[in-house]
Amino acid sequence: MGVHRGDRRGERGQACMTQPDRVLLIASLRQRYGNEAVLTDPVRLAAASHDVYASGVAPIAILVPKDAADLGVAIAEITAHGLAVVPRGGGLSYTAGYVRQAGEAVLVDLSRLDRILVIDPVNMTVTVEAGATWKAIHAALAEYDLRLPFFGTFSGAGATVGGGLSHGALFFGSARYGTVADIVLSMDVVLADGSTMRTGQAALQAPCHPVFRGLGPDLTGLFLHDGGAFGIKTKAHLRVIRRPAHTGYASFAFRRIVDAVDALCAIQREGLIEDGYIMDPGATDHLDVDAAAVARSVRAVSRNSGGVLGAAKSLLAMSRGGLDVIPQGHFSLHLVCAERTRSGLNEALANCARIAHSHDGRRVAPTIPMVARADPFPGLNGVLGPGGGRWAALNAKVALGEAHRVVAAFDQMIAAMTSEMKRHGVRVTRLASALSTPCFSFEGVFHWSDSWLPLHRSAADAAALARLDEPAPNPAARELVARLRAMTVDLFRAHGAASNQIGRTYPFMPVLRDEPADLLRAIKLAVDPHNLMNPGVLGFPCSSR
Numbered sequence: 001m002g003v004h005r006g007d008r009r010g011e012r013g014q015a016c017m018t019q020p021d022r023v024l025l026i027a028s029l030r031q032r033y034g035n036e037a038v039l040t041d042p043v044r045l046a047a048a049s050h051d052v053y054a055s056g057v058a059p060i061a062i063l064v065p066k067d068a069a070d071l072g073v074a075i076a077e078i079t080a081h082g083l084a085v086v087p088r089g090g091g092l093s094y095t096a097g098y099v100r101q102a103g104e105a106v107l108v109d110l111s112r113l114d115r116i117l118v119i120d121p122v123n124m125t126v127t128v129e130a131g132a133t134w135k136a137i138h139a140a141l142a143e144y145d146l147r148l149p150f151f152g153t154f155s156g157a158g159a160t161v162g163g164g165l166s167h168g169a170l171f172f173g174s175a176r177y178g179t180v181a182d183i184v185l186s187m188d189v190v191l192a193d194g195s196t197m198r199t200g201q202a203a204l205q206a207p208c209h210p211v212f213r214g215l216g217p218d219l220t221g222l223f224l225h226d227g228g229a230f231g232i233k234t235k236a237h238l239r240v241i242r243r244p245a246h247t248g249y250a251s252f253a254f255r256r257i258v259d260a261v262d263a264l265c266a267i268q269r270e271g272l273i274e275d276g277y278i279m280d281p282g283a284t285d286h287l288d289v290d291a292a293a294v295a296r297s298v299r300a301v302s303r304n305s306g307g308v309l310g311a312a313k314s315l316l317a318m319s320r321g322g323l324d325v326i327p328q329g330h331f332s333l334h335l336v337c338a339e340r341t342r343s344g345l346n347e348a349l350a351n352c353a354r355i356a357h358s359h360d361g362r363r364v365a366p367t368i369p370m371v372a373r374a375d376p377f378p379g380l381n382g383v384l385g386p387g388g389g390r391w392a393a394l395n396a397k398v399a400l401g402e403a404h405r406v407v408a409a410f411d412q413m414i415a416a417m418t419s420e421m422k423r424h425g426v427r428v429t430r431l432a433s434a435l436s437t438p439c440f441s442f443e444g445v446f447h448w449s450d451s452w453l454p455l456h457r458s459a460a461d462a463a464a465l466a467r468l469d470e471p472a473p474n475p476a477a478r479e480l481v482a483r484l485r486a487m488t489v490d491l492f493r494a495h496g497a498a499s500n501q502i503g504r505t506y507p508f509m510p511v512l513r514d515e516p517a518d519l520l521r522a523i524k525l526a527v528d529p530h531n532l533m534n535p536g537v538l539g540f541p542c543s544s545r
Contacts, residue, residue, distance in 0.1 A: 017060075017081065017104060025081055026061055029074060037064050039109075047454035048088070048107050052383055053392045054096035054504075055453065059086065059107040066112050068129075068188065068196070068234040075232070076194025078106050079532045085192070086534045087228040089163020090133065091455060092155045092383070094392055095503030097167055097227055100536060103543065108232055110162055116140045117235070123209055124240050125185065130162025130233040134169075135377035137161070137238075146240045149177035157377040158459060162233040168225045168500025170441075172376055175268060175276045175434040176338075179500070181224045182436070183239050186210040189223050189231035192528040197231060199223060210237045222523065227503055227537035230527050244274075244338035246345040249369045250352050252361035253330040257411075258404060260331040261432060261440075263359040265400040267335065268434040270355070272348045275336035275369065280429035281329045283445075284368070325364045333361060334369040380459040385447050388468035390456075392481060393431075393445040394488045394505075396497035403440040406495050407432070410444055413491055417484065424477040425449055426484070439498075444488055448477040502538055509539030 017025070029038045039045075039062040049058040063078075063085075065071040078085055084105035088098040098107065114131035121144050128137055134152030141147055150173040153159050159169065161180070165187065170179040177183065186200030199219040201210035213220050223230050254260040260278045267273060326332050333356060337348040353363065385391045398406050407430070414421075414428055421427065431443040449471040457465065489506055492499065499506045509517055524531070524540060536542035 017083065021081070022060060022104075025078070025083075029061070029063065029077065032077075033063075033065065033070055033074060037066065037070070038062075039064060047458065048091075049099065050453040050455055051091060051093040051096060051099050052453070052455055053094040053390075054099040056096065056099040056101045057103070059105050062107045062109050064109045064112055068113065068190065071108070071110075071113075071232065071234060072190050072194040072196055074194075075108075075190055075192065079192050079194075079530065082530070082532070084532045084535050085232070087162070087166070087232045089130070089160035089166065090155065090158040092159050092380070092459070093163070093167065093501065093503055095167075095501050095505035097163075097501065097503035097537065098534070099504070101542070103535070110160065110232070110234070113162075113234060114160075119144055119146070119240075120209075121146060121240075123211060125209070125211060125237055126240050127235065127237050128161055129235055130165070131160050133158060133160055133377075134164070138376065141240060142243070145243050147243045148173070148238060149183050149241050150174050150179055152376060154376075154382060155380060158380050161236055161238075165224055165233050165236060166226060166228050167503065170435065170500060171275075171433070172373075173274050174436065175273045176271070176436055177274070178436040180238075181221070184220060184224070185213045185237040185239060186220055187223060187233050187237075188235040189233050191231045192530070192533045196234070197223070197527075200237070202237070211239075225500065225502070228534040229524065229537050229540055231533060245340050246342050247336065247338045247373065248345045248349045249366035249373070250335045250337070250349055250356075251326075251364045251366040251368060252333045252353075252356040253326050253364050254333065254359070254361050255330060256360075257331045257407060257430065259359045259361065260333050261403050261407060263333055263356045263361050264432065264434055265403055265440060266355045266359070267352055268400060268438055268440075270351060272337060272352055273335050273434065274338045275334070275373070275433075277334055277431060277433040279332050279334065279368070279431060281326075281331060282427060282429040283431070284326050284332055285328055327362075330362075332364065332368070334366065334372075336369050336373055379461055379464075381461060381464040383456050383459045384452070384464075384468070387449075388452075388471060389447055390450045390452070390471075391445055391447045392485060393443045394485060394492070395441055395443045395499050395501075396492040396495065397435070397437075397439050397441050397499060398495065398497050400438055400440050402495070403432070403442070406440075406442055406492070406497060409491055409495060410442070410488065413487060414444075417487075420480060421484075424480050425474075426477050426480050428484075446481045446484055448474065448481055450474040450478055504537055507539060 045058040049056050085108055086098050086105045087108045110131040113129040115129045118127040134156030138151055153169050153171045164180045186202040189197045191197055200213045201208055201215050264276055335352050339345040396406050426448045429445045433441045435441055451473040452470050502508050531541055
């Protein structure tokens with residue numbers, strides 16, 4: 001059994017195995033790890049060739065290890081045969097993080113490595129396996145009155161820590177605490193040869209509780225946001241905080257996006273918020289928050305408002321109006337403040353209101369941030385848009401002072417495409433948010449009607465799917481969205497914007513200066529000399545060497 005090179009190559013030079021060798025390898029893996037750990041069902045393999053947006057080639061097998069030790073030994077065996085390995089977290093990428101266009105590979109599914117290993121209130125850390133979801137961690141920490149500073153993404157019911165570490169997870173808590181990169185202290189990472197790299201204080205030979213990440217050069221940072229190009233995360237140590245005693249909400253409507261952006265950036269400069277985001281009227285004019293979501297909000301407000309009086313005030317604000325109080329065609333700014341004292345919360349909310357009003361913001365009922373915080377991880381029905389349509393987002397991270405420039409450039413690009421978009425039923429919404437770096441995050445989200453991919457059917461729950469009719473295939477709109485995405489990526493690159501969840505969508509290696517690009521190539525060669533760890537991600541070569 002071995003790798004057959006010579007003329008036996010797939011597209012782009014990726015080495016291929018003969019069918020007998022492939023069968024023998026899979027049989028060996030199954031004998032060692034069990035049938036449940038090595039999946040070859042054609043339906044499962046085909047489904048694994050898609051994410052929320054992208055489609056590619058199916059893996060030859062899916063490895064589902066039960067622990068990190070099994071994973072290391074299996075990776076060593078697979079790569080010894082010249083096969084690539086591709087890590088997959090919750091599978092909710094929309095930038096082709098694990099979707100390849102050519103070549104044979106084994107997909108690594110870490111869903112069984114989902115344990116929350118240690119919650120340590122004394123040292124204010126939590127240790128988790130990479131397959132743990134943000135939702136599971138949030139629930140476990142709540143029993144100790146603890147929370148992650150940044151505590152998850154919209155898709156946190158399915159999105160995992162490993163995927164977040166590889167692709168730059170952010171949202172809840174990010175305006176104050178940043179991204180997952182700002183809360184991770186150390187990691188265990190399986191390299192292409194099956195060995196395990198420990199980072200941060202855990203890299204020391206002496207046993208310790210890893211709480212100090214800045215131990216010499218930042219090895220933890222090296223393996224963050226790498227898309228799995230350098231290794232597969234199996235364990236992470238994260239810092240935690242006490243759950244804030246008092247949480248408050250505020251929302252404001254603006255006629256113009258420029259005013260909403262000015263208000264958000266000014267509020268962020270003051271450090272007043274945990275969450276802050278601007279929603280496009282195209283997303284809110286027809287948004288329907290159901291009764292169950294509002295009921296969850298009421299319960300959450302009662303828990304988090306800091307006493308009976310705070311709860312009464314918040315519930316009164318909700319009772320006076322729902323989403324319909326956001327005027328049609330207005331951009332809306334939604335804020336979450338969290339403080340240790342009621343007086344501190346009141347001061348933060350008052351300052352937010354003062355700033356918003358100074359930029360022509362009009363206070364509206366804060367139903368949206370209340371609902372979002374009431375149940376941050378309600379499920380994964382959001383993989384489909386309203387009415388069962390498709391969506392695809394692209395993001396740009398720029399300095400607060402450059403926010404207007406990138407928004408205006410995007411709007412100018414869209415204005416030139418309006419007629420064609422209308423002809424094919426493609427529309428765009430905008431989402432902007434604040435990050436503690438500090439920076440301004442802007443997303444353009446394209447929406448269109450099209451047939452579903454396997455992930456849409458598997459992620460959304462059956463009840464939600466039963467209420468929808470799958471749209472007919474729409475290749476013309478799909479092609480237009482692909483062009484719009486390419487134009488948007490080029491625009492963001494021209495403005496020097498950074499992006500998270502780079503995957504295979506955003507350019508990275510090709511747009512770096514020579515010195516950092518050369519250093520990263522040297523690191524890739526050191527940890528993955530045959531380019532078998534998720535080849536092609538981040539712009540590294542697509543084929544094995």
